[in-house]
Amino acid sequence: MNEEKTAVGPEVARAFEALKTLPAVKEALRLVRERLPETIEVQKELALIEAPSRHEQKKAARYAELLRGAGLEEVETAPSGNVFGFVRGGGRTGSSVLLEGHLDTVFSFGDVKGLFVDAEGRIHCPGICDDTRALAANLAVLKALRACGIRPHHDLVFAGTVCEEGLGAMDGMKRLLGEDLPARTKLLASISIDGGSRGTFYANATGMVDWQVDYEGPGGHVWTAWGEPSAVHAAARAAAKLADLELPAEPKTVLSVTLIEGGQAIHGIASRASFKVNARSNSATVLERLNQRMQELFQAGADEENARWETPGRIRMSCRKILDIPAGSQPESSRIVQAARAASLAAGVQPRLLPGGCTNGNIAIARGIPAVTLSRGGEEFGTHTLAEWFDPRGVWVCEQRSLLLLLALAGVEGELAPLDLRV
Incomplete structure (x- = not known):
């Protein structure tokens, strides 16, 4: 039967x-x-x-x-x-x-x-x-x-x-x-x-969360302000870390950086950048752990870009949930x-x-x-x-x-x- x-x-x-x-x-x-x-x-x-x-x-x-x-x-x-x-x-x-x-x-x-x-x-x-x-x-x-x-x-x-x-x-x-x-x-x-x-x-x-992640920095001309950190580079560093995360197949858990934008001119060191992340899981516990880890990686992107140029605190990160649906x-x-x-x-x-x-x-x-x-x-x-x-x-x-x-x-x-x- x-x-x-x-x-x-x-x-x-x-x-x-x-x-x-x-x-x-x-x-x-x-x-x-x-x-x-x-x-x-x-x-x-x-x-x-x-x-x-x-x-x-x-x-x-x-x-x-x-x-x-x-x-x-x-x-x-x-x-x-x-x-x-x-x-x-x-x-x-x-x-x-x-x-x-x-x-x-x-x-x-x-x-x-x-x-x-x-x-x-x-x-x-x-x-x-x-x-x-x-x-x-x-x-x-x-x-x-x-x-x-x-x-x-x-x-x-x-x-x-x-x-x-x-x-x-x-x-x-x-x-x-x-x-x-x-x-x-x-x-x-x-x-x-x-x-x-x-x-x-x-x-x-299936629980779902969307994050808005923003980076801000001093910006400047690529030639004359060389040495300043880039908000786009910070966002890219964070996005790469998110892409490399190992996620459980069971309970099914996924994430993706879905939208990314930034910069102010093709010849400018980016003073701003942002991206959005969509993450989902069939487990409320797993999704909450993932939320915590993602926030750490959002900040890690800014920290690594600042460390690259020895400019602590010059790139600032802020993030907020724009959607939160419970599992x-x-x-x-x-x-x-x-x-x-x-x-x-x-x-x-x-x-x-x-x-x-x-x-x-x-x-x-x-x-x-x-x-x-x-x-x-x-x-x-x-x-x-x-x-x-x-x-x-x-x-x-x-x-x-x-x-x-x-x-x-x-x-x-x-x-x-x-x-x-x-x-």
Whole structure:
């Protein structure tokens, strides 16, 4: 038997078997499939509303309208920019399960010039996949729950989050979990929709940090100021040291100096230089050790350039983190991972747990909240490029999988008890 199938415990398996037999749940699963064309039209509409990170207001406003129209209660746009609301559970527990996708895209205003559907039915538009598909899919789940009269035991939270991409640094999810929801509910679990393909999911968090490193010195003319230290040389010395670092293959850990600039003239000793570093690891401990070592090497570049010319302190280094996303992990035997596998199998797709992952799920995992990130379902191409396209064939498995997982974790009032994630 396939390893992924054997990784679901009997209690979790029984819960999903029972869930699939409930008439209202069967009808909801049918509806998200039947109504896929409607869902895809919503996806197209939202993809055409440009939403660079920190500029999601227009898309957020439209998404709030769609959520209200689908029957979500207490919909609000928080000061963070996040849009969220509730399906109140019959148990009145004050606890909830979250289903979210992010509103922002990596593109700048003006990049989206329209969309077209090719002869094979693929939809071409920047942002059509990441993460507009999640917004439309989650809305479809909400509509199906409401249409079928399914009332969960715990509350459900549906959210569109801001600032997931790039230097947005998942700030929307940080603020959703840290500011927007704590006064309103106790979050039991988090489900994010992100990433391509059908059966993949993430349950662990790759940590990521970006550094800005700056060097300053006296500068001068290459001929007349010869003997002064160079900020560019200091940056280059540090960059070379970073490039030579031996990094562990397991847990996977990487770094790269990604951008470098400096100097003021082709005939001038550089008075300034800077570079940026991106580093990632599947281990929070390893990433923290790497952060410490990188700071030592940043300074070593300045020290060695000063020592070369016997000019102590002439080149000065400063550095700062410009992005910090925590790493974290959950055991493969944990209930949340078992449930994600079982939901995939119940939706008719083979689950595949990917190592690491850097999604909004990182933020929940770092806060000790059981979390998984499920894929958007279906074939994608060119994500984060202007050539991005999405194939909508068969992608209802995304809605079916998240609907089943959501109800297994929250329970169905009077029909099915919620899975206990503490086991």
